[in-house]
Amino acid sequence: MSQSTHIDVQDFLDKQKLSGLQILTLFLCFFIVAVDGFDTAAIGFIAPAIRAEWGLDAAHLAPVFGAGLFGLMAGSLIFGPLADRYGRKRILMLSVFFFGLMTLLSAWSTSVEMLIALRFLTGLGLGGAMPNAITMSSEYSPQRHRSVLVTTMFCGFTLGSAMGGIAAAHIVESFGWHWVLVMGGVLPIVLVPVLALIQPESPRYLALKGGADEQVRRLMQRIAPNEDLAGATFTVREKRAPGFPVKHLFAPELRFGTLSLWATVFMTLLVIYLLSSWLPTVINNTGMSLKNASLVTAMFQVGGTAGAIILGRLMDRYSPQRVLGITYLIGAAFTFMIGSTTGSTAMLVLAVFGAGFCVSGGQVGTNALAAAFYPTGSRATGVSWSLGIGRIGSILGSLAGGWMLVLGWSISTIFLAVSIPSLIAALCMAAMARKRKQAAPGLEQAIGVSS
Known part of the structure; x- marks a missing residue:
């Protein structure tokens, strides 16, 4: 291939069959939103056990739910711009690790006030993980199948929410509500090194950032191993805009x-x-x-x-x-x-x-x-x-x-x-x-x- 060949990343993806790397990315993002859904829903399923153990009424539990929702909102607003500045993979791993750690710590809550604070912090990580999983899935998908691939990936959230109910039904009675949160914390923490080892950064982000042609070329070669990409440079249609991404x-x-x-x-x-x-x-x-x-x-x-x-x-x-x-x-x-x-x-x-x-x-x-x-x-x-x-x-x-x-x-x-x-x-x-x-x-x- 000529040294002067320029390839648009999305055009290249659109011309290829769905590869193992793309399927792997969609599966990992599916698993991320599944554990996201598990941790989001788990607190609702274990609330009756918490209420009985601590002698609470509904008014005391309401702030626990509200804190999680406020955390989700804040996490979405904070982590999205960071992903556009520092990369999808890095912020995705940070978000997943953070909500896993906060969920794990929640298992050792000794008061409703402590649980409220930890649910807010858990929400921060959950709010950052979900949109970045959507973004990563979208940027690895060919345009002709993008919507169905992203929506199918997101079904992991519903599955994870349902698994939270199933886990609570089997775990709370035998081991206590704490162990549902332990499970919800360990799963995402274990997922982080898996992401670090096998999930590459978004090729569109790398091409927009610049200076990563060889890294993008290796990714494109994994997607299309029969293509001759030697010496190619990779681009995206838009230019990187300066300043704060929200603007x-x-x-x-x-x-x-x-x-x-x-x-x-x-x-x-x-x-x-x-x-x-x-x-x-x-x-x-x-x-x-x-x-x-x-x-x-x-x-x-x-x-x-x-x-x-x-x-x-x-x-x-x-x-x-x-x-x-x-x-x-x-x-x-x-x-x-x-x-x-x-x-x-x-x-x-x-x-x-x-x-x-x-x-x-x-x-x-x-x-x-x-x-x-x-x-x-x-x-x-x-x-x-x-x-x-x-x-x-x-x-x-x-x-x-x-x-x-x-x-x-x-x-x-x-x-x-x-x-x-x-x-x-x-x-x-x-x-x-x-x-x-x-x-x-x-x-x-x-x-x-x-x-």
Whole structure:
């Protein structure tokens, strides 16, 4: 190959079959978000045991949950810009090690105040790991399969959350709640040296950073061992912008999309956390047993997992903003339907599954959209800040259900209100699709939507 050959990293990835290195990266990121999901959900599953051992009431436990959510928000806002400046792999390993260590330390909490502080610190690491796993997966994926690969990878979070419940069910009774946290801490800590040894840095980040042609060439050779890459230099379409990465999210060509993504994630996380937190209670208040109410609520997560995979495939074939806009619109209808179907278990299960498919599955799709929308130099910041701002919605959602119940709203009124954020998310995606259509022909490539 000629010494003057220049190769665009994404163009090269798009022309190759999915390689073992790319599959390995997706698997490791899947495992990262799985242990992330395990540690995020574990505290909810062991809360009754903590409450009984320490003689607490619900008011004492509420700050424990809130501290974790605030930590997730802060971690997303902090670690994304650091990943754009210092590299995805380095910050990913730091985040995973940090939330593992804090979870492990939480197992030896001796007071609720200590547990609150450690849950906040755990949240910091969790908030940093998730968006960086999304970014790494996106930057190793060919464009034609990017959405479905990222959304499938993110299903690890749901699996990890479910494993947290299974582990709690088997461990708490025999060994105590502390050992669930020990398990949740050891798994990510053990994962860190594995990441250090076998997970390479993102080739797009290395090409943008510059001065790493040989490192990128070795990565590309692993992806396409039959290609002659001797003497090649590797580039990305955009240039590395100076200054703080958050500022770049508001460049003229990105500003509208940034605000649309923030509003969408805010609204969807509000709905997801409200339904996850309060749906069993609301359904139980209609006369259904708590056991059956919990099983019905589980269909929300089942629907979300199915939705993530199917919507990812649709987003790769059609306009992702239009796919998500239609999905959120249908999600609003299913959410409203929950309030009018409590008399029929079958219809209620369908409504809850549909709401999970559209709203929770759509949220995973929005993460993939954010990773595709931003250029390499601000991709980790863009993904992490959309999740960080969205976490404000998750905090409000976890509180809003209680407020509506205290105010004595009827079940139909509650779910009419809960459907409104999904409608707003649908409008945001429709507006983003319209803006994209009006963009100049070369603008999408410049900002990374097609790269």
